[in-house]
Amino acid sequence: MCGVTPYDSGHMGHAFTFSVFDVLVRFLEAGGQRVKYVQNVTDIDDPLFERARRDEIGWRELAERETQVHIRDMTVLGWRPPDAMPRVSDEIKRIVSASSKLHSSGYAYRTDALYFDVSKYRGYGRLSHRTRRSMLRKLRDEGLLGKVGPTAKRDALDFPLWRPSARDEPAWPSKFGEGRPGWHIECSVMAMHYLGEQIDIHGGGRDLQFSHHESERAQSESLSGKKPFARAWMHTGMVRYQGRKMSKSLGNLVKVSQALQRAPAAAVRLYLVSHRYGRDWDFDWQGLARSARLVERMRKFLADDTRAGTRKTPPGPALMAEFNAALADDLDTPRAVRALRAALRQRDAAALRAMKEILVGSAALS
Ligand SMILES: [Zn+2]
Incomplete structure (x- = not known):
């Protein structure tokens, strides 16, 4: 899955996504599946460089600090850590070689940068169910449209695989000139290296579905010649606060650390996962307080049960069947x-205890 672009980690939107994926991993493992869980860290990306520039801090330093915030928050929220958390900055060689392969097989062309030729891939837009017009609109809204022309990209939907770096951005040597990777190829390469050419489940926040995952899928399938790249995609909804999507620019972020001041970690986790993963929802403090009361009742009951040392009885089959059926249902x-x-x-x-283990992992009840 796509993890953080480490420049503003640690808010409820992130925590929601990673808690949902944690439930998925734990549920699969509890059912006897072996799971290899890889979470990409996009430490080479425009928003990160912009933030580093604005805050006058080195990009590496910023990325490292924010990655640590992410790991610390999710550790408190009781996750089962990913098996690998590759960082783009460690994967440059592989990215150059994948870009080079796409170039030599005719999927990419070179002008002022190396671009992926979307017209060579059938079905671009199908993952996100978007028409060309709606894709262009989203790119424009996000400032990712770029220039079209003989010295730039041929089509507005094409996207860079490798491009020259701006003056204060890191640059690596490559056969396409000194530069840095485009965003999408980074995740294709990391996913395929750590998980193979075809993977079972891929995902991340829904804002990644287009253009990121759409492009990742196009590149990966063009590279391997195998379809599908991912057998299932999971995209998590956006978390709003006071009616608007949580974002740093609107100044309405609720940080994990703020929530933890008001409720135990297990309550924060339980509150997050009491929302359906694909839907948008509103964070509110009363909701968190309700989860905190539930967790407190659980804590008391489990403590009493441990003290009483009653003979170990197996979990009620009807209860467990309902629980498992719920999680098996998307x-x-x-x-x-x-x-x-x-x-x-x-x-x-x-x-x-069995349900708690899956829903809140190792997050503390008090
Ligand atoms: Zn990604």
């Missing part, structure tokens, strides 16, 4: 949280 975590409430009501400690 990861319906709100329904799984209702199953957890039922386990608490029925005072089934074994079921409650």
Whole structure:
């Protein structure tokens, strides 16, 4: 999956995405699947460079600091750490060689940068169900449209694989001149290197679906000649606060650290995953407080149960069946949280422990 671009880590939108993926990994593993979980860290990217420039800090330093914030937050929120968290800056050689392969096989052309030729790939836009017009509109809105012309890209949808770096950006040597990778190829290369040419589940925040994942899919399938690149895609919804998408530019971010001041880690986790992964939702403090009360009841009950040392009874099969059915149904975590409430009501400690393990992982109850 696509992890953070490390420049403003640590807010609820991030925590939601990574908590959802953590539930998925834990659910699959609890069912006996072996999971290889790779989370890309995009430490070479425009927004990161812009932030570094604005804050007058080195890009590496900023990326390292924000990656650590991300890891620290998610550790507190009880994740099972990814098996690999590759960083773009460590993968440059492989990115150059993939770009070179796309160039020599006719999928890319060179003008002022090396561009991927979208017209060579059938089905660009299908992943995000977008028409050409809607793709162009989104690129324009995000300032990613770029210039079209004989010395630039041939078509507005084409995107750079390798491009010259701006004066204060890092640059690496390559057969296409000194420069740096484009955003999408970075993730194609990391995903394919760590997971293989075809992967089972790929995902990230929904804002990545177009253009990032659409482009990643086009490049990867062009590189390997195999379809599909990913058998399933999971995109998480946006978290709003006070009616608007949480974003640094609007100044309405709720940080994980702020939530942790008001509620235990398990409550923050449970509150996050009580929302369906694909939908947008509104963060509100009352919702977090409700989850905190639930977690407190769980904590008391489990502590009493441990103290009583009652004979170990297996979890109630009906409760577990409902819980598993909920998660097997396109990861319906709100329904799984209702199953957890039922386990608490029925005072089934074994079921409650098993459900807690998947929904909140190792996050602390108090
Ligand atoms: Zn990515």
